[in-house]
Amino acid sequence: AQSVTQPDIHITVSEGASLELRCNYSYGATPYLFWYVQSPGQGLQLLLKYFSGDTLVQGIKGFEAEFKRSQSSFNLRKPSVHWSDAAEYFCAVRNNFGNEKLTFGTGTRLTIIP
Amino acid sequence: DTEVTQTPKHLVMGMTNKKSLKCEQHMGHRAMYWYKQKAKKPPELMFVYSYEKLSINESVPSRFSPECPNSSLLNLHLHALQPEDSALYLCASSQDSRASRNSPLHFGNGTRLTVT
Secondary structure (H helix, E strand, O other): OOEEEOOOOEEEEEOOOOEEEOOEEEOOOOOEEEEEEEOOOOOEEEEEEEOOOOOEEEOHHHOEEEEEHHHOEEEEEEOOOOHHHOEEEEEEEEOOOOOOOEEEOOOEEEEEEO | OOOEEEEOOEEEEOOOOEEEEEEEEOOOOOEEEEEEEOOOOOOEEEEEEEOOEEEEEOOOOOOEEEEEEEOOEEEEEEEOOOHHHOEEEEEEEEOOOOOOOOOOOEEOOOEEEEEO
16 A cells, blocks of 8 residues: 655744755555645645656745655755745655545644744 | 635534535536545545545545535535544545546645534
8 A cells, every 4th residue: 555654743944944845655656746735724735746757846836846766755845945835744645546545644844933 | 716615614513413514616627535634634535536426435434424416516414423523624626536647636725623
């Protein structure tokens, strides 16, 4: 079965600093990978997705993620964070055959300090 | 603004009440989903509808009853809930749950449900 691990429960970053949120997946073949962001009391918004091709994908709000098959990772990065980036970030994986289930990681809460 | 609309935004209900959550999308998506999210936890899949037919039920108790009247609407009927069912209920849609597996899910802002 597919699974996703986000090792960092909570990360604090200074405004303007760079950011990297970690995501590791467990799946036999190349999965479909997604990053979502959730602000308090809101639904989830898609930041970016990967399913094939260029392993560096660009998303909205200045985010990017790199798929590394050898490390089973799909880490999210941003060169310079803004206070509005404070939110919960979820990595998710979906298999490329079989059922439609999207499996989420446990999430990383991002706090931005001035 | 989200393209998936959920109503109501907040709902408080007693354990003997019957209520319904509603979800609507006009993106032409043929797959719709219900997720349950407890505080500080990731969303957990409850149901998947594909082409208006129930395709996945994640062993959800029968006090939750989904309904998909047409391709744009998804309801979740609630009856005899327990306080532990209090959570954020999220609706989502995607282009097609099987053929377009890379099609992302679009989420609504959820209904905050409190069972007293």
